[in-house]
Amino acid sequence: MREVVVLGVGMTPFGIHDQLALRELFAQAALEALDSSRLEPKDVEGLFVGQCFGPFQEGQSNIAPFLASDIGLPVSAPATRFEGACASATVAIRHGALMVAAGVHDVVICGGVERAMATDTTLATTTFAMACQADYESPAGLTFPGVFGLATHLYASKYGVELSQLKKAMARVAVKNHRHAVDNPLAQFRKEIDEAKVLNGPMIADPLQLFDCCPFTDGAAAVVLASADKFKDRIDPAVYIAGVGQAHAGATYVQKDLTLAPARRASIAQAYAQAGVGPQDVDVCELHDCFTIAEIIAIEALGFFPDGEGWKACLEGKTALGGGGRPVVNPSGGLKAKGHPIGATGAAQTYEVTNQLRGLCGSRQVQGATVGVVDTLGGDFGTICNLILRRG
């Protein structure tokens, strides 16, 4: 397998884009990624796009060929839509990277795009809940705040943590990620919040309150991947896709213990093995903090902290920029404050990690970062996908 470099990245501002079609949003990010790669659309041999709710948002299935055509890719380029709920874009990037590694293509563009129907919370929540299992879970009323509310109670009881202490740790995740987002010009929320604001927020799904939850977001992001042997001289420092992983889990009642996220452990193990690194080597991680408890679960399953101790690390600020620990988690602001356009999230995480490894992140830069992890979760841990990036 050949080495794969990230040649360029692009991303729209995250927030509300109710005047732009999915095609227009994606084109902004994709053309920026091509520009920053100093490539023309005609040079691109394939499109790999994550997209989740376009059929509901715009009545658009089969979106990939239209996205490819609009940015001017040659007809011979396969254009493929990947849907794995919130992990859609990471799954798309993983497949694009493997196609380049295998020699099927020399240059591909990968990314994601979503409009979150934020003007209609009921529609958005109902539609998003379709990523739960539709025979037994969603008809029983399970939505994602519900899934992660249950996970919070399970975590507290399983590890014998007082719920009030756990909620304090979760509040610190929210405070940290909002603090990070202040320095991210593309983030949806660039306002600091304090712990009291989180703990006094409206109840959403016990014990999750409003500021434990990520927002509805519109946006797009894209990355250009290329074979290192032919293209690495175009970029300095070069950032490589050093490892990828993807795994699955069944419905919640099959997984038995949501706090363990077994699919994530299987996925990141694949990626660590391929990259020849371990959790101790990771400097920066963009992970799936759709809810504050999700960040705690993730830093354990990714191997950064022992099971049952992630909450303490968050309480102590070990994963914050300037906290002195490694890895720094979600310097972009994460899903929580940068925003979470479902099908685009993995591409935005890859955008951030790439720029961190290139040292381009200004006041939110993780100094000297050489290894970065992308972690994205789709549904109630049903789809997990990971990427490991390394500065060359």
Place this chain on the structure above:
Amino acid sequence: MREVVVLGVGMTPFGIHDQLALRELFAQAALEALDSSRLEPKDVEGLFVGQCFGPFQEGQSNIAPFLASDIGLPVSAPATRFEGACASATVAIRHGALMVAAGVHDVVICGGVERAMATDTTLATTTFAMACQADYESPAGLTFPGVFGLATHLYASKYGVELSQLKKAMARVAVKNHRHAVDNPLAQFRKEIDEAKVLNGPMIADPLQLFDCCPFTDGAAAVVLASADKFKDRIDPAVYIAGVGQAHAGATYVQKDLTLAPARRASIAQAYAQAGVGPQDVDVCELHDCFTIAEIIAIEALGFFPDGEGWKACLEGKTALGGGGRPVVNPSGGLKAKGHPIGATGAAQTYEVTNQLRGLCGSRQVQGATVGVVDTLGGDFGTICNLILRRG
């Protein structure tokens, strides 16, 4: 890249399955494919599934992990949903085949599943139309009968064919494919029809009449792909995935001439080149006859007949079983009579071509077939995907 064999195939009867969930339908086909491969679910390293309208049919996004979990795949197996409208399963199989060829996996299961909402024609037609471009085409009222009605008029006028003659040729496509399906125990319609029945049917979208159109269908199909070096001794005769292709086109107004299907020409060229064969070598072809005119367009774009002459070949019965010509087209009955469960169609085509190359098709067997083509079209020619299979 390694050689890839089709180790086993499975398929449900096509028709109405309104008492089965997508998960249950897919499991039938997938477990049959595993049984016929003499493999256990634990041996499978990845699931690649085509699925189009599950979010509308059952409120189910993120379906791939649930399908994988239900048939017992290991958590470490990536489970990925591909959506390219009617070409979804072929796109899934192409990606699965490339992953095996690249050495990422040794054994994968690929396939597709769909329930077509046949009890509600308006809902089905509206939902299916989402595979047209949603900004300009579907809001203007374009549905797929409309797309192929337009293509019929264009074909007649461009090549100076009397519409009545063209319609007679189209009717013969319908008669042929219904005749073929009589011998296919899994086909939705196993009844012969005659030319008069087609030409006297209700008008659907001028000039397409009812029997020019494929039906709404529920069903699933699956194939197990494996690396030839490790697995080819398990099966005799072995059938190889010798070449794959995929290409894209923009909206109808971008393509300019639907009768040329430029994405299909790009896709099949990739597949022919990889397989080292040409159209003259093809013995059997399962192609995308969603409407009778679509078969005429396809046999030209795939290179079997010169542009503007496909209608004559159909009129003369050259592509029928027993017609003496090569390739035989749609011996399964095609989408027209076997049925067309959107996201499953490409897997059912691969099922048929595999069984033809193994000589297992009984009274509909294409004698001595050694090279077969799968051709699947998504949307208004937006996504095209091809596979070339060869008996070893």
